[in-house]
Amino acid sequence: MPQQRVIVVGGGLAGLAATIRIAEADMPVDLFSMVPVKRSHSVCAQGGINACNEVARQQGYSEYQHFDETIYGGDYLADQAPVLEMANWAPRIIDLLDRMGVPFNRTAEGFRDLRLFGGSLFRRTHFSGATTGQQLLYALDEQTRRHESEGKVNKYEFWEFLRPIIHDQRCVGIVAQDMRTMQIRAFRADAVVMATGGCGLIFGKSTNSVICTGGAASRCFQAGAWYANPEMIQVHPTAIPGADKCRLMSESARGEGGRIWVPRKQGDSRDFKDIPASERWYFLEEKFPKYGNLVPRDIASRELFDICVNQRMGIGGENVVYLDLTHRDPDYLTRKLGGIMEIYEKFVGDDPRFTPMKIFPAVHYSMGGLWTGYVHGAYDPPQPHGEHRAGGVVPVSTDSGQGMQPGAPENMMTNIRGLYAFGEVSFAFHGATRLGANALLSCIFDGLFSGASVVNYVRECEPGETPADSLDPATFDAAAQHEQSKHQALLDSADAGDMTDETNPYRIGHDLGVEMTEASTVVKSGPRLEQCLKKLAHLRDRYSRVRLSDAAMWTNQSLSYTRALGDMLILAEAIALGGLKRKESRGSHFRTDFPDRDDPNFLKTTIATYDPQSRSTDISYRDVDTRLVRPRPRTYGKIEAEQQHKTGQPVVAK
């Protein structure tokens, strides 16, 4: 009998959770990653992971409220049923991680400690020092290593995914390249799980790791997978601007009492110590008395942007504001935020326990991603519920299967059969913006919950359908050959000595980052996005003439980057085009020319499709699943929210 197997591409939280779940079901897994999985981007996550818990529950919180917050936070753009399932599963996921040995912070009595995070008034964020992502990833890495040593998992580290192999409209494998030897090979599989993370590098300097190019997602997109809500890019309000990247200052700094301010007097050049409280402008606390500094990310980013770019109120006239923790006890800060305090000190040189940090927004997370479907679960109210209030009656149980049907093969499958998308590379769960500490949850949830769906899909493979192992080798050879030629063409362009900026891949990448950050992040407008699309066409033209500066047939990193750059340019177009066509403001997507949310026209999922013939991207829309809760305005209790919304004035000159 032919051996059935699954390929998982990506060894971050989503990929490893999937690997563990699938291997546990005795299905062999080939796990591909550009980097040793223990070094995946998920290590960067600092703040924590959300889940309802006993303390919060006794204060009136519930899984249902976590669900409601996530939907509200995402400005109703997320399909609702998967979010309900995720929120219901969250406490079980924390328990599992706890059993795996994650050193979650503890209370005096030895229970798991909790912290406050944006978008909630309840303590529902579990954390492990200031390196929660690292600790979670290590726990999953350890379990994966266990399965590996039991022979159930085969790791291909330092292998780059180049394309899915699609036969008869079904994904039956991948082409990948060994990044050291440069060998290109086709691999067969009965299902492929993409868990390749985000695309921050499209914006140049972001909080993401250097491998987060979105290249893998773009390659699936070019092979026919739908890419949903590309325009939904989250900008984190508090990052430390740097020469090589923007390092995140976790939201937990605000959760632990961090206050954002600028001097009331423009250009005030006094040392922060010499500025009395009355001359400090705590603008977030003033405008949002209920949530204060803990307003969600998009709102905070926009306010910071407005203060610095429009009002020119940044510290010393620069694009930075204070994030101040100096009023808190230094020992407490070391205990609660040690790791992130260290990051700041290490990379900037000042100790944030005694000197306020200087921060500015940076691109952080992509809510958009490969489109995925699901099978609706048991809960189907006759009409959607209104706002849920703390302590109110919860309309649905937390049993597995209320939101999504467990094990249904379609869960988190893309529009291509047998091709799945888990974690940040998928568009699910976060709608138009993501709440802090919900990403780690969604990644692990995807792997654990929908990992079972992958197994079922493979096992219940339709009768008469050939297992990948028995398919004609020609399919696989052709796919590998295609990549081989592409590889060769890039090598042939190598041209040491005669590199102009015009055709230099790193310069093109730099120009792409600058353009995308300016046109398609915190504030957007129709004219600016049109201009951006023109610029992208120009960059693609430059790229068509790109020249490598390294012709090596061994460990050629420039080649890998340059190939990804081509894919980034294509995804960038989807991001800009999606933003141009969405003529409203919702969540992270803020259009100065359409400042209001427009539910009748745009309570819809953007679907980008790619036509390889014309090499162009098309945008269409699908309805959002809003069967569970009714959309309401997302204001977070802002004072004069209405007034602000009505002006419709462009916030930014450019």
Added chain:
Amino acid sequence: MALAHAHSPTQRRLNRQAAKPGRTIRIRIKRCDGPGKPSRWEHFDVKVERGANVISCLQQIAAHPVTADGKATTPVVWDAICLEEICGACTMLINGRVRQSCSCLIDEYAPNHGDSITLEPMSKFPVVRDLWVDRSRAFEALKRIKAWIPIDGTYHLGPGPREPARPQLTRYTLSTCMTCACCLEACPQYTIEHDESKWDASFIGAHAISQVRLFNSHQTGKQLAPDRLDILTGLGGIASCGNAQNCVKVCPKDIPLTESIGAIGRAATLHALAKWFSGPS
């Protein structure tokens, strides 16, 4: 250029305060095209941006791979991912000392115009190309010592063991080890081994010993303690450690490696004695 050797934190702070904006510095890089190929030195002049670190300089060089004497060359190959000193990838020798390059601020190492910084690949691991080395052996060690908690599976079985804050903090610190291999590079007992079949008999390294302490101190993890101690009492185990204590001085995460080595040394002795008394199993 005494300032350039910024080994103490005080010196580094002084350097940072003295750093001249807009200066150009020289980066000397030991390069190698691949396994078995000879090494060579190349020098690059780089204009220092605000907040520059070794990676941002390497990025500049990649975009404009021309040496200080004007010769075109290939971009330097290096390993880096997070740029936040949390993934462990970018480890290399900087001015002869092992550390992460992403957190290495140019202001601290080369504060004056014309100062130079030297970059070399780690010496205890086979070079893949330029500054990128193959650290598989450090990961293999984790497999040998069963560096995991033997859970029953992913089904919902309630929470893990309750744990007071103090042991949690100890475990947390041990658990921040990013397998960067600084401790291995600095260890006199750890020598380069190209032959994979000899890894099992060669010194396993401080990082693995410390991970044994981590997993043996967890209520469920303990179940595998005898297996782990078997490995550490065997060839290449804890007896190979000469107690030179270099490891602990270079660990970027301040993991108390010598403390771990001491604790596990005692446990290993007890383990060996117990085995001796109970006879061969």
